Amino acid sequence: MDAKQWGVYVHIPFCRQKCFYCDFPSFAGRERYWEDYTGALCREIAVRGSYYRQLWGRPATIYLGGGTPSVLPAKLMAQLLTKLRQVFLADDKAEEFTVECNPGTVDEAYLAMLWEQGVNRLSFGVQSFDDELLRRIGRIHSGQQAAEAVEMAKKAGFTNLSLDLMYGLPGQTLAQLQASVKQALALSPKHISIYGLQLEEGTAFYRMQELGKLNLPEDEVAEAMYDYMTEYLPSQGYERYEISNFAQPGFASRHNLSYWQDVPYLGLGAAAHSYLDGQRWAALADLDHYMEAIRENRIPVEPEEPATAAIAMEEFCFLALRTARGISREKFRQKFGRELDDLYGTVMKELFAKKLLADDGRCIFLTSQGMKYGNLVFEKFLLDEQDF
CATH class of the missing domain: 3.80.30.20 (tm_1862 like domain)
Structure with a gap:
């Protein structure tokens, strides 16, 4: 890497x-x-x-x-x-x-x-x-x-x-x-x-x-x-x-x-979160428990429940949409082996029509109006687990 x-x-x-x-x-x-x-x-x-x-x-x-x-x-x-x-x-x-x-x-x-x-x-x-x-x-x-x-x-x-x-x-x-x-x-x-x-x-x-x-x-x-x-x-x-x-x-x-942008990071200290190799980890939040683990030479973190494919895709989209660049079609394809348009094509057309989402061919991103009403956009990117 x-x-x-x-x-x-x-x-x-x-x-x-x-x-x-x-x-x-x-x-x-x-x-x-x-x-x-x-x-x-x-x-x-x-x-x-x-x-x-x-x-x-x-x-x-x-x-x-x-x-x-x-x-x-x-x-x-x-x-x-x-x-x-x-x-x-x-x-x-x-x-x-x-x-x-x-x-x-x-x-x-x-x-x-x-x-x-x-x-x-x-x-x-x-x-x-x-x-x-x-x-x-x-x-x-x-x-x-x-x-x-x-x-x-x-x-x-x-x-x-x-x-x-x-x-x-x-x-x-x-x-x-x-x-x-x-x-x-x-x-x-x-x-x-x-x-x-x-x-x-x-x-x-x-x-x-x-x-x-x-x-x-x-x-x-x-x-x-x-x-x-x-x-x-x-x-x-x-x-x-x-x-x-x-x-x-x-x-x-x-x-x-x-x-x-889906970049890994190491969280250190009580209550810190990490994102490593696609897995999320949470450190012990209680100060005494955190320091006790360190004293006993134990790693003071626990894995969070692994995300399902649907949740991982949703999270990827929510986070990317917060940025001006938005969701990269290529990065989505590389990460999940699926086409963004196959999963979200209908939703995207609806949001394009409402001027909440825009498309430059490589990425889809929030318009200024979309940023104002971001939560309305994000909820449209929730997936049905039955699709997986």
């Missing part, structure tokens, strides 16, 4: 405070675990990481996500990054080495350490530049801190910076979103992700919604927010390469694209 065709994801399941919308496997108030978890993670990298490094060569991308990776103290983060470089990169560099950061957890020295350790891309979870809105959603930073964090990152040497923003937040207005987008653009990031609020079970917002205490924007306001960002960002030089992601030319996230 070409060494450039795989990636590494490292999960840091800690944060300073759990955001009210977050359902990711992350924990606040677990500082006592930080040192032991970092040690366990380094041991997993040494064992599992070394195996795949020898098997496949240098990964193209490494991505530290969470949680909030930057909540780790500098000493522990440096220990982790050193181990990642030793195992995966040796004297080389990753083409894309990303760390997610909360603006409220970094300073100049911390960002300089990340740069010196070989990290070359930062993703800042900003969400909004409106302080009242940030407080309302459980963020620990201010809009000013976000702007200062970006400037400190540039001073440290970073040029490849991504900012996350959110829309459809409780009490959010279109004017607030427009102001945040313009403040983000004033910082000249290479990449911007904008996510609509999803009410996930188990989150504080989900419970508030059940109690009737969540003041969400009206549907037409949320739609206006969506329309604004999808029209304004491209006009400012940010190409939409995936439903929620915009980048200046050449700065699309290679790591995230790998998820949508």
